[in-house]
Amino acid sequence: MVRQYSRFLHLLRRFGRDLQGTTAMIFGLSLVPLTIGVGVVVDYTGSSNLKLQLQHAADTAALAAAGAVDKTEAQRRTLGETIFAVNYKSSPAVSPNVSFGADRVTVTVNASRPTTFMQLAGIASIDVAVTSVAAHSLTPNEACVLALDPSGNKSIWLDSNAEITAPNCNVHANSSHNNALHAASNSQLTSQENCVVGGYSGGGSHYSPDPTTGCPVIPDPLAGVVAPDTSGCDQNDFEVDEEDDDPVSVDAGVYCGGITVKGDSVLTFNPGTYVIKDGEMYIDSNSRISGTGVSFYFTGTDATIFFDSNTQIDLVAPSIGDQAGILFFEDRNAPLLQEHRFFSNSVSRLEGAIYLSRGLLWIDSNSQIGASSAFTTIVARRLRVDSNAQLVVNADYGATSVPVLGVGGSSAGSMPYLIH
Numbered sequence: 557m558v559r560q561y562s563r564f565l566h567l568l569r570r571f572g573r574d575l576q577g578t579t580a581m582i583f584g585l586s587l588v589p590l591t592i593g594v595g596v597v598v599d600y601t602g603s604s605n606l607k608l609q610l611q612h613a614a615d616t617a618a619l620a621a622a623g624a625v626d627k628t629e630a631q632r633r634t635l636g637e638t639i640f641a642v643n644y645k646s647s648p649a650v651s652p653n654v655s656f657g658a659d660r661v662t663v664t665v666n667a668s669r670p671t672t673f674m675q676l677a678g679i680a681s682i683d684v685a686v687t688s689v690a691a692h693s694l695t696p697n698e699a700c701v702l703a704l705d706p707s708g709n710k711s712i713w714l715d716s717n718a719e720i721t722a723p724n725c726n727v728h729a730n731s732s733h734n735n736a737l738h739a740a741s742n743s744q745l746t747s748q749e750n751c752v753v754g755g756y757s758g759g760g761s762h763y764s765p766d767p768t769t770g771c772p773v774i775p776d777p778l779a780g781v782v783a784p785d786t787s788g789c790d791q792n793d794f795e796v797d798e799e800d801d802d803p804v805s806v807d808a809g810v811y812c813g814g815i816t817v818k819g820d821s822v823l824t825f826n827p828g829t830y831v832i833k834d835g836e837m838y839i840d841s842n843s844r845i846s847g848t849g850v851s852f853y854f855t856g857t858d859a860t861i862f863f864d865s866n867t868q869i870d871l872v873a874p875s876i877g878d879q880a881g882i883l884f885f886e887d888r889n890a891p892l893l894q895e896h897r898f899f900s901n902s903v904s905r906l907e908g909a910i911y912l913s914r915g916l917l918w919i920d921s922n923s924q925i926g927a928s929s930a931f932t933t934i935v936a937r938r939l940r941v942d943s944n945a946q947l948v949v950n951a952d953y954g955a956t957s958v959p960v961l962g963v964g965g966s967s968a969g970s971m972p973y974l975i976h
Contacts, residue, residue: 599671603682606646610665613644614652614688618663619775621654622690629656636663660691691772699751700725700949701934702774703736704913708938711736714743714762715942718919722747722949729753730773737767743942747949778911778935778961781882784829784853786810793835796821796843808850811835814859817843825850825871829879837861839900844868851879851908855887860915863900870928873908875957882961883908890914893937904928908958912936921945930956 621636636654640663644650650667668681700722705711711731714720715738720727727747729736734755739745739762746764750756751771760766790809797818798804804821808828814835817823821840825847834856839845841864851874854860861884863869873883883906886896896912898919907929910917917936919925920943926932927948934949941947953960 599669599674599682603669603684606667606669607684607686609644609646610650610667610684611686611688613640614663614665614686615690616640616643617652617654618661618688618690621656621663622661623777632656632661636661640665660689663688663690699728699774700932700951701727701747701939702777703729703731703936703939704776705729705731705736705937706773707732709733709735710738710940711938712738712745713938713940713942714739714745714758715940716741716743717944718743718941719946720745720747720941720949721946722951724748724951725949726751727949728771728774739763776913776935778882778909778913781885781911781961782878783855783885783887784831784851784879786831786833786853786855789833796823798822814838816840817845819843827874829853829874829877831855832859834859839863839867839869841866846870848872849874851882851885853879853885853887854890859887859890860894861896861898863898863903865899865901867900867902869900869903870905871907872905872956873958875959880961881909881959882911884910884912886912886915888913898925900925906932907956909933909935909961916940919945919947924948926950930958931960933960 617636617640620639621632624632624635627635633654637652640652648667648669650665653664655662664687665685667684669684670681671679701720703711708731711733712727712729723746725747726749727745729752732754735757736754737750737752737756739758743762745762750763750765750767752767752769753771753773755769756767788810789812791811793813794811795816795818796804798821803824805824805826807826808830810831810833812833812835814832814837816838817840819840819842821843823843823845825845827849829851830853832852832854836858837852839862844867850871871883874880879885892914893916895916895918898917899921901921901923903925905928906926910932913935914937916938917934917940919941922944924946925948929950930952932949
């Protein structure tokens, strides 16, 4: 485009030399302000686009540096500069300034974009400056339960004697709805801090401590996690039906049509990533599943989780590899608010991240869920817990080799957010 503008200016200059007389002079004088007016629009549009690119790169850099609380300040600065460079590929070449306050990271970027037409008016360049500020609590108050729904009613919903117990981390609802956080019928939500962007209902007796309203929105901390390869089919309509309780083990791969484990079967998942494609992961009553170093990715039609009553579930996410730290991962293009149902009465370990950015995680049980996990991180569109279920969300991050994922590769359970 710059080359075309330069050619246009060259033609204008030739036109001025070739034409003679008063008509040419009048035309030339009228053409100059018109050209400058068009040029102002063109040059400012280019500067606006540059500013958008710089702001995006600065935001990602600030979030990365803010989230990496387990690193030194020098390492966090290098991380911020690296993330900026990854996200900014335009010209002119610039470098961000990454600075640190008591609880926040500030990234500032200054650039100067050369003009094209505005040079006719003596304006050689336009200065562009952006600032991004990200904060992160440097105390143990981490959001280990996050409902991403930005405006939904009852984005976190407890009912019928249900409990969520997260004694060493926070429960956070991003919804701006005045009933974003809802507790009723003797339910109880306990964490270090119950935080909601909008409002809550149910009265103080249901919460410990009372919810804080007006909290900032926490961006999806797992938005950068890359989905696994889903091509092909290693298994079709896979089913385990072992009435004599003989154990069965399976290998990682793409399971088209889902996985069905029928009653009384015992199934061990060998380490690796399991793609559940165009079907349900259905664990029938009285069956048992286990796996260490396993990750499950759900994609396509009806790709959901259903742990039926009296099943026994013991699963630990990988410690290494592309899906390290991820236990359950829902396709980011999945239908909105499809249900992933944990109705089992014996879910001892769910160690790692339960990442259902589009889905509803529905826990309906008569016992504790996840109590044997070193930690569990829940990032879901919405969360519903009822019917005497007791969801235990531990945060003993040092008790396992499974990484706790956050923005910028932090292993400290970080969930930073943008202030500016």
